[in-house]
Amino acid sequence: MTRPITAGVDGTEESLAALDWAAREAVRRGLTLRVVQAWRFQPYEAIDAADPDTQATWVREGLDGVVRGVTARHPHLDVETELVPGDPAETLVAAAAGAELLVLGSRGHGPVVGFLLGSVGQQVIADATRPVVLVRAGDQPAAEAAGREIVVGQQGEPEDSAGTLRFAFETAAARGAGVRAVRAWSLPPVFAYSPGSMQLLDEAGGLEPYERKALSAALQPWRERFPGVPVVEHVEMGSAGQVLLSVAARAQLMVVGRRAHRTAVGARIGSVAHGVLHHAPCPVAVVPHTA
Template sequence: MTRPITAGFDGTEESAAALGWAAREAVRRGLALRVVHAWRFQSIETLAEAGPDQQAEWAREAVEQAAREVRERHSGLEVSVDAAEGGAVDTLVAAAVDAETLVLGSRGHGAVVGFLLGSVGQQVIVEAERPVVLVRAGDQPSAEVAGHEIVVGQQGEPEDSEAVLRFAFETAAARGAAVRAVRAWTLPPLFAYSPSSLKLLDDAGGLEPYERKALASAVQPWRERFPEVPVVEHVEMGSAGQVLLSVARRAQLMVVGRRARRTAVGARIGSVAHGVLHHSECPVAVVPPAS
């Protein structure tokens, strides 16, 4: 089954930017575009004379108008719309099931340039079965130019980063871009050393050579699968979030893995994804683990 690129749209500036990003990505990949809008019946006084049917018609007309504008900009792009009554999180998570990628607008940005991830965006990222891309208001197609890289964070063993590397290489191939694969490392606490780990480090020649070999091993299968994609392997000591942000100035897209966890006060995404989402100046893709 061919999956569409799906964009969540609510009429805001940031969702319009997300829709524009999704449309361009659909064109590049030769996929259809689906525009999804969630709405709820409003019984407030100013809408007292408009029943559910009338409000449903208004919601659909708003998303249809956005779809018409996309069709005008991208002749030949197949665009479908879905205005569903229900909560935004449930609607978007359900839409992601059948999507190649779900694209959302960020809620805005604060004093530090970057994303301000609202509760809807966070919950969707935690629950979605497919990659979710967050796009800031004001995102411009001019950032998607030759020479600008797809930056992807790699952690753990090769199988741990299979999904995130696949997404990065597929995106780079569609755009004619390079991939910068980033692996950050820190000195482990003394109690983390064991005879077996010390032997691995000795065989590799030390901590940094060990990390370089680990990154090369994870990336190699994707180099072979996408020989046309230039690759830069970047290993640096530091926290993963800080290292990723430091190399993202010329990034078209930042790609990170999802490590969600549930707490007493709700679901939380991992610290790396959280930090990157709040401070990245480019769109960010959060990719769930391979199933």
């Protein structure tokens, strides 16, 4: 089954930037663009605004206007729309399940603005079973120019990052871009050493050569599957989030994996994904390990 690229919109500047990003990606991949807007009835004192049907008409007219702009820019793009009354997070999670990827807008980045993700965005990323791309207001097609890379984080064993690497290579192939695969490492605590791990490190020639071999092994099947995609292997000592952000300036898209954690106060998407979403200057794709 061919899945569409789905964009969630709500009329904000950042969601319109996400819609434009999704449209360009759909054109590149030859896929349908599906535009989804969730809405809830908002009662107002004004009589003419208190009717759910009236509000639905207003929202539909706004959605149709946005889609007309997209089709004017991409006249050959197949576009579907859906207006869904209900909870925004639940609607978007359901929309993501049938999508190649879900694209959402985000408010900004950097420590001044506080948390990048609101409760809806965080819940969608934590619960979605497909990749979710976050795009900020002001994102421009020029950021996808030749020479800018798809930066992807790789951690653990090859199977741990297979979905993340697959997404990065597929995206790079569609854009004619290269991949920079980043693996961060740090010195393990003394108690983490074991005779088996020491033997592996000795055979590899030390910690950094071991990490380089691990990255090369994880990349090998994807190099073979996408022989036309240039690859840079980047191994650096430091935290994963810091190392990824150190190369963000050259990225047209950053791709990170996530394994959601449930806590008493809600879903957490992991420190690496959260840090990159909060600080990266480019769109960020968060890929669940099950994708």
